[in-house]
Amino acid sequence: MLNGAKLACEQINADTGFGVRLNPVERDPGGDLNAYAPAVEKMIVDGVKHVVGCYTSSSRKEVIPTFEKRDALLWYPTHYEGFESSANVIYTGAAPNHHMLPLVDYVTRHIGRRVFCIGSNYIWAWESNRVLREELVLRQGSVVGERYLPVGETDVDCIVQSIFDANPDVVFNSLIGESAYSFFRAFRAACQARGIDQAKRYPVASCNLSEPELDRIGPDAIDGHLSSSVYFASINTVENRTFVDSYRAAFPDEKAPSAEAEAAYSAMILLAQSLRDAGTDTLRAVKTCAANQRFSAPQGEITIDPATFHTCLTPRIGLSRRDGQFDVVFDAGRPVAPDPYLINSTAIREAPPRRTALRIVS
Amino acid sequence: MRWNRYVQNFRQRRALVLSNDIRATETIAAMVTRLGMALEQLSPMDDELRTLLDNADGQRDVMFVDGDLNLFPDMSHGTSGELLHIPVVGLVGIEAPSRLRTLMLFGATAFLSKPVHSGSIFSALYLAINTFEQKADLRSSIRELEHRRRYRRHVIKAVTMVMTSHSLDDEGAFALLRKESMRARLSLEAYCEGVVQRSTAQTIDDKEPDKKQAVAD
Numbered sequence: 001m002l003n004g005a006k007l008a009c010e011q012i013n014a015d016t017g018f019g020v021r022l023n024p025v026e027r028d029p030g031g032d033l034n035a036y037a038p039a040v041e042k043m044i045v046d047g048v049k050h051v052v053g054c055y056t057s058s059s060r061k062e063v064i065p066t067f068e069k070r071d072a073l074l075w076y077p078t079h080y081e082g083f084e085s086s087a088n089v090i091y092t093g094a095a096p097n098h099h100m101l102p103l104v105d106y107v108t109r110h111i112g113r114r115v116f117c118i119g120s121n122y123i124w125a126w127e128s129n130r131v132l133r134e135e136l137v138l139r140q141g142s143v144v145g146e147r148y149l150p151v152g153e154t155d156v157d158c159i160v161q162s163i164f165d166a167n168p169d170v171v172f173n174s175l176i177g178e179s180a181y182s183f184f185r186a187f188r189a190a191c192q193a194r195g196i197d198q199a200k201r202y203p204v205a206s207c208n209l210s211e212p213e214l215d216r217i218g219p220d221a222i223d224g225h226l227s228s229s230v231y232f233a234s235i236n237t238v239e240n241r242t243f244v245d246s247y248r249a250a251f252p253d254e255k256a257p258s259a260e261a262e263a264a265y266s267a268m269i270l271l272a273q274s275l276r277d278a279g280t281d282t283l284r285a286v287k288t289c290a291a292n293q294r295f296s297a298p299q300g301e302i303t304i305d306p307a308t309f310h311t312c313l314t315p316r317i318g319l320s321r322r323d324g325q326f327d328v329v330f331d332a333g334r335p336v337a338p339d340p341y342l343i344n345s346t347a348i349r350e351a352p353p354r355r356t357a358l359r360i361v362s
Numbered sequence: 363m364r365w366n367r368y369v370q371n372f373r374q375r376r377a378l379v380l381s382n383d384i385r386a387t388e389t390i391a392a393m394v395t396r397l398g399m400a401l402e403q404l405s406p407m408d409d410e411l412r413t414l415l416d417n418a419d420g421q422r423d424v425m426f427v428d429g430d431l432n433l434f435p436d437m438s439h440g441t442s443g444e445l446l447h448i449p450v451v452g453l454v455g456i457e458a459p460s461r462l463r464t465l466m467l468f469g470a471t472a473f474l475s476k477p478v479h480s481g482s483i484f485s486a487l488y489l490a491i492n493t494f495e496q497k498a499d500l501r502s503s504i505r506e507l508e509h510r511r512r513y514r515r516h517v518i519k520a521v522t523m524v525m526t527s528h529s530l531d532d533e534g535a536f537a538l539l540r541k542e543s544m545r546a547r548l549s550l551e552a553y554c555e556g557v558v559q560r561s562t563a564q565t566i567d568d569k570e571p572d573k574k575q576a577v578a579d
Contacts, residue, residue, distance in 0.1 A: 343371055
């Protein structure tokens with residue numbers, strides 16, 4: 001994410017005709033939740049009005065009160081679980097209807113309707129699995145099992161065993177970080193030991209799997225995983241090839257930009273365009289100019305929706321390859337409007353419980 | 363007890379906002395529009411307010427009422443039961459018990475403190491609408507139970523009648539009545555009422571009471 005934002009800053013500052021120069025200030029709370037609010041407070045006191053950043057939802061929740069109190073603007077580039085719309089945040093990452101709905105559609109159409117859910121034990125996985133269950137019920141599918149691991153836990157054998165016991169059509173993964181990498185390796189190895197072709201028999205679908213993470217899984221279990229995202233480095237457009245080339249030139253150690261890098265890059269450009277149009281850095285003026293702001297991003301045309309201050313993005317589904325890239329197997333073809341509260345897709349009432357309501361009487 | 367499933371999506375509902383606090387109204391208007399709801403701003407001075415509230419539909423409408431408006435002051439004392447039959451979110455400025463009480467009388471099942479923070483509106487709506495539905499469910503199940511309680515004496519009468527006519531003990535008589543009521547697709551209470559009524563009618567007509575026939579009908 002930092003790399004993407006830096007690249008955008010450099011490009012804007014190198015473009016003398018753009019009309020705005022950005023002066024980037026970096027802070028890294030290093031994932032320590034308690035450090036986020038003080039870091040933002042310090043930045044704002046030092047004169048910063050706009051911040052691009054935050055990866056986890058918990059860190060965003062930590063800093064939002066500070067932004068609201070100090071009247072600054074957070075440009076949040078990560079895909080997230082939705083159900084939020086702070087007046088001091090511009091959400092340039094994917095809303096749940098961008099990643100979850102296309103994935104459920106794809107899986108039920110091409111793979112099967114019996115899904116096993118695994119996830120890290122926190123809000124992202126709970127909410128993702130809830131939305132998944134609702135969407136599956138609408139498409140006559142079912143969740144045949146659900147298991148959670150503490151964040152960072154790498155002992156995944158019990159999960160692997162319960163997947164074999166439940167025998168689903170597909171595994172839906174919202175594990176994060178090391179837990180996810182361990183799971184992919186252990187699951188592939190367990191399938192091989194049983195003579196099963198894991199990618200064919202039990203494909204794993206995720207909404208949070210990008211190219212750098214494939215590298216972390218390692219070569220033995222890198223291929224055949226489904227990922228829903230608005231960006232893959234392998235997207236074959238002129239804009240994207242230019243972006244990938246300049247990214248590799250700027251950061252020679254990195255193989256390919258991730259979806260997060262692309263999102264931070266686009267967020268920074270949208271911020272710069274809004275600042276240029278506003279001619280000032282005050283919140284109200286910039287926010288007014290941010291509404292309907294457009295940009296031909298590496299993923300395609302993106303627009304900020306003035307009603308929700310979320311962004312119209314193009315959903316895609318990728319299938320991972322041996323070389324650590326994705327083949328795009330589904331492409332929505334055009335930007336889709338954000339729906340952070342899922343008002344256009346979920347049922348009015350929650351899904352019925354799995355217990356049956358009838359009982360036998362004598 | 364069967365509970366309704368929770369409402370989680372408020373699309374196609376209508377938000378009625380009764381407040382003269384412009385900031386609160388603006389915040390609520392922006393948020394409910396994002397949630398896919400229609401918006402209607404009401405004025406406390408409006409003569410048609412009463413009619414509109416009487417015609418409101420609990421399945422469609424939800425109301426935001428400002429506790430700082432001195433609404434229907436004559437009604438805030440001595441009335442029992444709630445004034446509105448739709449879900450209500452109370453907007454709380456002055457936290458005096460009398461103001462909170464008025465909001466409760468309006469049927470508020472959720473509060474939003476002023477100045478209204480847009481981040482708490484979704485939770486307030488969720489609580490107001492689902493608590494409203496739970497209350498309605500509870501009321502209807504209490505009505506149902508009261509109804510059954512009133513019919514209890516018919517059940518006792520019918521059981522004793524069948525005990526004598528069929529030479530059964532109470533368990534056997536009850537089981538027979540339950541089976542026959544199921545066959546007649548009636549509740550046990552309604553069926554027993556029929557049995558008792560038929561038997562009394564026959565007694566008045568001074569005919570030989572054929573209780574077997576009454577049960578088998």
